[in-house]
Amino acid sequence: MDNSISLNKFISDTGYCSRREADNLITAGRVLLNNRPAQLGNRYKPGDTVEVDGSLITAAKKEKRVYLALNKPAGITTTTELHVKDNIISFIGYPKRIFPIGRLDKDSEGLILLTNDGxxxxxxLRAENYHEKEYIVRVNKPIDNAFIQQMSQGVPILDTVTLPCKVHSMGRQTFRITLTQGLNRQIRRMCEYLGYAVTGLQRVRIMNIKLDKLALGKWRYLSDAELSILMENISDSSKEKTPNKPATQTATPPKRGFKPKDGRQAGKGKGTKPATREDKPHTGKKPERSWKREGADGKSRQVGTGRQTAESATRQKSPKGQPTRPEKNGGKEKKGPESKKGRRGGAEGSFKNYRNKGRR
Structure with a gap:
């Protein structure tokens, strides 16, 4: 029986950091597994030794999981690196080792969750789950309906277009926005693209967890009811292989020559037939095209077809091997004199002469 676990999960279970941060440590070469540099995808077995930055870490005893909600002030950095000035771990001063769920810009304030549950x-944080996060934003100048509409539909930043989102005006320079993705400094970049600067940003909700009346700089435990709904939402979204997500800005165009019929593509499925022009039997040959020319007597005559026929294949040639072209002359054909100026010899020269004569 294989009782190994992924290395990043082992590091997370010790309470050292989250799995994502463990992967970053492994990628940076700061983790040793059995005295050898660890690689992404390594697995830990009982008896293995794991070191991070030269310090041995051991499996922690199962401890009670804690889930905190903090109203982070601006100026606090969301990091577990204790040497960073004004880091969130030192700011909150919790007796057990915990780490933040996601990030909130240093210049932003509001709700952020912390836990020891990796x-x-x-x-x-799994991007495909598209969990909602709600913010109240203040900008440097009045907003209008065009701004609200553009923010809602998506804005091109960071080599992509943001997903459609909910945006509602709350005042001349304030609006509420609900995102389902978490690009780096997303709201600030979106506003900047539209010519606005963010002067204040507060996160007020993460999924079902609300900031409510929690004072700035204070934290609280999540209630049992909040935690129950949160776990249920996470469980439901992680089971979905293709979660419901907002429509993207681009769509794949349908293939040419196929028309939907009863929810299926023509030519596919029982009882369907290939989609041919005007439902005519498909012979595998392209139809011949023809044109008509009006003679001097006012009657239309078929002159030729788009494809060479037996009749058109036997063209008359001039003594010099040059093909002649039909001209308006009572329905008769005549040979035009060759132009020395445009003559290049062969069929090409004759054809150009014919064209030049028609222009004159």
Missing amino acids: DIINKI
Whole structure:
């Protein structure tokens, strides 16, 4: 029986950091597994030794999971690196080792969750789950309906177009926005693209967890009811292989020559037939095209077809091997004199002469 676990999960279970941060440590070469540099995808077995930055870490005893909600002030950096000035771990001063779920810009304030449960962090942050986060934003000048509409539909930043989102005006320079993705400094970049600067940004909700009346700089435990709904939402979204997500800005165009019929493509499925022009039998040959020319007597005559026929294949040639072209002359054909100026010899020269004569 294989009782190994992924190395990043082992590091996370010790309470050292989240799985994502463990992967970053491994990629940076700061983790040793059995005295050898660890690689992404390595697995830990009981008896293995794991070191991070030269310090041995051991499996922690199962401890009670804690889930905190903090109203982060601006100026606090969302990092577990204790040497960073004004880091969130030192600011909150919790007695057990915890780490933040996601990030909130240093210049921003509002709701952020912290925990010692590495599994829940992975599930909440997984991009394909599209969990909602709600913000109240203040900008440097009045907003209008065009601004609200553009923000809602998506804005091109960071070599992509943001997903459609909910945006509502709250005042001359304030609006509420609900995102389902978490690009780096997304709201600030979106506003900047539209010619606005963010002067204040507060996160007020993460999924079902609301900031409510929690004072700035204070934290609280999540209630049992909040935690129950949160776990249920995470469980449901992680089971979906293709979660419901907002429509993207681009769509794949349908293939040419196929028309939907009864929810299926023509030519596919029982009881369907290939989609041919005017439902005519498909012979595998392209139809011949023809044109008509009006003679001097006012009657139309078929002159030729788009494809060479037996009749058109036997063209008369001039003594010099040059093909002649039909001209208006009572329905008769005549040979035009060759132009020395445009003559190049062969069929090409004759054809150019014919064209030049028609212009004159």
